[in-house]
Amino acid sequence: MLRSHNCGELRVSDVGCEATLCGWVESKRDHGGAVFIDLRDRYGVTQVVIGPPEADQPAIDFAGRVGAEWVIKAHGSVAHRLEGKVNEKLSTGEIELRCAAVEVLNASVAPPFVPSQPDLPNEDLRLKYRFLDLRRPQMQRSLITRSQIIKEMRDYFAEHDFIDVETPILGRSTPEGARDYLVPSRVHPGQFYALPQSPQLYKQILMVAGFDRYVQVAKCFRDEDLRADRQPEFTQLDLEMSFVDAEDVIAIIDGLVDRVVRKVLGRAIPTPLPRMTFEEAMRRYGSDQPDLRFAMEIVDITEIAKTVEFRVFRATADSGGFVRGIKVAGQAEDFSRRRLDELTEFVKRDFGARGLAWFRVEADGTLWSPTSKNFTAEELSAITAAMNAQPGDLLLFLADSWNVTCRGLAGLRKRLGAELKLYSPDSLHCSWITDFPMFERDEESGQWHAKHHPFTAPLAEDLELLATDPAACRAQAYDLVINGSEAGGGTIRIHDPATQQQVFELLGIDEATARDRFGFLLDALKYGAPPHGGIALGIDRWVMLLAGLENIREVIAFPKTQKATDLMTEAPGNVDADQLNELRLRTVSVKT
Template identity: 75%
Template sequence: MLRTHTCGQLRKDDVGNEVTLCGWVESKRDHGGAVFIDLRDRYGLTQVVIGPPEAGAAMIDEAGRVPTESVVLIRGKVADRLEGKTNDKLATGDIEVRGEHFQILNACQTPPFTPSQSDLPGEDLRLKYRFLDLRRPAMLRALVLRSSIIKVMRDYFAENDFIDVETPILGRSTPEGARDYLVPSRVHAGKFYALPQSPQLYKQILMVAGFDRYVQVAKCFRDEDLRADRQPEFTQLDLEMSFVDAEDVIGMIDGLVKRSAKEILGKEISLPLPRITYAEAMRRFGHDAPDLRFGMELVDITSVAKKTEFRVFRGVADAGNFVRGINVKDAAMKYSRRQIDELTEYVKNDFGAKGLAWFRVEDDGTLWSPTSKNLEAEHLDEIKTLMSGEPGDLLMILADTWEVTCKGLSGLRRRLAAELKLIDPEELNCSWVTEFPMFEKDEESGQWNAMHHPFTAPLAEDLEKLDTDPTQCRAQAYDLVINGSEAGGGTIRIHDAETQSKVFGLLGIDDETAEDRFGFLLNALKYGAPPHGGIALGVDRWVMLFAGLDNIREVIAFPKTQKAADMMTEAPGNVDKAQLEELFLRIAKVSK
């Protein structure tokens, strides 16, 4: 090794020892004849002094001219810092190294930004020079946390008799809810592999093969529109178990959550984690991954709306739609008319709402707003009672379809909680949402889609509804929610070919298509498939949530932008015409 110690290792017990350190020049200070260098590596920072009597004039001059972020080697003796010069913020703050030998291993040209600067540049520049950005302590902490979380996961499942099995990256294109990334085959002209959206089909095959308990830290790929908590390639902790029901899978993950919270964050989590059904989540919170760290639950006042002569409310209610709202406690005087107008535009532009009605609860208990004059006093009192209104509260109401009231009030609820600082950033709130619908309708095509995936089993008591009323059929599905974000999702799988074929039929997948795309799975289910189920946990999202961040790119070493581009390598990029010809491809002209 070029070094004897790391930059975070030396302590007072090392005083007098000769050491060799290697690292990056974080900063330097010329104190008139002596140069002080803060030397940094992954493990920490050590102060090095290049000055007399250990260093001669030439060495001092060289140290004074070395650019920051250069890589250097320094050999010298460990010494106590001068009295009053210790640094309690550093683990190495009691000592310094008196340099006797100084060597520049690689000088750094002027960087576009430095890892130590307090004002970060724009994200595009950070991603372009990711090798500099990754030197920042915050990025290092995030990736160390990621490594620790994955280790806890691996250890936990190894202790519970899971077998780690790698599944293929090059597979068959199968519909799983998002576009596939396709890879053309050179050997099989005109045919394509697909990068896996998940190892779903392979892990089911492993259960048919008798592996009983499978786990894998798996790379997955989805060609879909991106946002702050989504990437085109992502990592998930994927597992499957045989001879289980939903309770077994949920119980297994409960144990992982408890251990992770304890070992990573030092927090105690009580088990079992709380659960609510999908229907309850949508009724109370308007979202299938509700943030339970604060209240502000949705309240349905459609029953009152049906009695009023206020056309905005009455018309919506008579049309079979909904009037629902939230009570923003003690916020009546915290939001001006201008701010409420901004919130109105927010729910209109972002969620398609027609408008936002609101009332302030006055000191005398009456409701006031420009809308008040359109409602009779008894109806205002009913609204206040249903919404538990008290003096100082701000009641906000949407009148629209079920979907719009869910989305609009859920979005409003989250925004107001952030603005009013109702969320404890230190809290780790984990829960389950269960009993999702089997199917959801695509608004554009009108086609029924599987809410999770086509291999999800219905609840036993709803099995007959596949024939009589599929819209009321609930799935054996369960999502793990952490702080209002979906942190994992799983289901009990269909393990008989007859039920699987019936579900395919409801999804518009005919026998020929099913055989073409899923024939290997359908065939396997005929050869002694056990009851089985599993879950996939989003590793990137777990790390983001455990780190208290809100951007998934901050916990991935080399992420893509929201346009799925790698700013550093400039991927995706062009390829040679010869490569295209080998793959039997040519680029079509695309009109601008």
């Protein structure tokens, strides 16, 4: 090692010792006759002093010429700082390293920004110079937290008899699901591998093979548009277990959550984690990933709406729609017309709502709204009672289809929760959402789609509904939700060929297609497949949520932009004509 200590460990107890430090020049204070350098590495910052009596003037002048982000080595003796010169901001602030000279290991050109800069540079600049951005203590903390979380996961599963098995990155494209990233085959011109959206099929095969408990930190790829919490390549903690039901998988993950939160955050989270069915989540929060850090539950006033004059409510309720709303406690005064117009625009634009009805609860407990003249006093007080509204509250209602009221109110809830700071930044709420529907119906084509994936087993008591009422058929599926974000999801799988066949038929996957795309799984299921199930956890999201960050790029060393490019490497890029020829590929331009 070029160093004897790191830049975060020297203390008063080391005073008098010799030490050699290596690191980056975080800042330099040049007094002509003495130079102070804050030397930074992953572990911290230590002040290095080059001045008399240790250093002669040429050495001091030399030290004065080092610049920001130069890499230097400093050898000297650890000394108490002078009386009253302790720096409270540094863990090493009671001491300094007094050196006769510094050695430059590598100079740096003037960086476009420095890691210690208080205002973050624009994100495109951070991504282009990621090697500088990653020097920032915040980024180092995030990636260290990520490493710790993964370490705890691996330890936990190793202790529970899980076997880590790697599965291929070059696989084959399967129908349904997200858009695949494709890799052309040179050996088989015109044919393509697909990068895995998840190791789903492989892990089921591993169960058939008798591995019993499988785990993997798996890179996954989905060619869909990005979001603040979504990257085209991401990492899952993927696992699968044999001879289990949903309770067993949930129990294992409860234990994992407890351990990771305890070991990494030093906090306790009560387990078993609370659970809620899909139906309840949609009814109370309008979302299958509700943010349970705050209440603001949805209230259904459709029955009241059926009796009122107000056409928007009445017509919706009478034609099978729903009138549902939320209460924004104590905010009647703080929401101007303009702000309410903004919310109206928001639910129209983002969720296709026809409008937003709102009421203020006046001091005397009566409701006021631009449309309140369309209601009788009795109707208004019925609404007040249903919403359990108090003077000063603001009531927001959507009158629409079930789906639009769910999505719109969930959107409002999420937005208002953040804007009004209805939860503390460090609150952590984990819960399970269970009993998802097996299928969703495409509203236009009427085609059924698997809500999770086509290998998901129905609840035993709903098995008959497969044939009679697919919409009502619930799945043995469970999602882990952390702070309103989907942090994991899994299912018990179908291990019976007849049921699998039935599901494929419903999904419109004919036998030939099924055989072509995943015949190997169907074959495997015939050779003694144990009942099995599992789950995949979104590691990037776990880290983001546990670190209290709002963006997944903050926990990924080299993330992609919203247009799926890497600003540092400039991927994707062009390739040589030779490479394309070898693959029998040609690009075509498409007029837009």
